[in-house]
Amino acid sequence: MSTVWQTRVRRLVAALGLGVVVGGAQAQSTDPLVVGEVIARDRCAVCHGPCGQGVAANFPRLAGQNPQYLANQLKAFARGERKDTAMTEKVKGLSDSDIEAVAEYYARQKPGHTPSGDELLLAVGRFVYERGNRHSGLPPCATCHGPGAAGTTELPRLAGQHPQYIVRQVQAFKERGGSRDNAIMRVMSHRLSELELEAVAAYLGNLK
Known part of the structure; x- marks a missing residue:
């Protein structure tokens, strides 16, 4: 994990008044949901949004997704079994527990939908x-x-x-x-x- 990312995590943790352990960035708490939220906001939110709704229609909604399914997909990106340049970079340096934490965080967010009048x-x-x-x-x-x-x-x-x-x-x-x-x-x-x-x-x- 890069020093820059660890610094950003620590700053976010300090701003939130929380303590987490994420990929070696150690503080006081190991609450998986806190870890997941920190990762989501730092790495995922730019495309998927902080609550998993996706910032545009070409990015999938993650809110309410099955946590094990989502974790499996993220691990597949990490192993190179599923290929996407951006996603491979985003999961780089994350441990299995980090991935499972962010998957659980998004799974607990309220699912969205796209209403159609047709x-x-x-x-x-x-x-x-x-x-x-x-x-x-x-x-x-x-x-x-x-x-x-x-x-x-x-x-x-x-x-x-x-x-x-x-x-x-x-x-x-x-x-x-x-x-x-x-x-x-x-x-x-x-x-x-x-x-x-x-x-x-x-x-x-x-x-x-």
């Missing part, structure tokens, strides 16, 4: 998500992601996620871009029409 589009999205499309051989998204898209330790929370981010990730599976390669999602991405993808993304983004 009732017809939402209806199409709900139908495809819950029932799929037998004509194209598209299985229901809910088969894996569940009826409320709340997420699991292995699958992300999709409820309330930015629709644009969902679309971009599905397209990445289709193009097998970077480390986004999963056999099931690759098949799903090819069988989803553009309208179906837009509708499902809108439906998921609208969920609370």
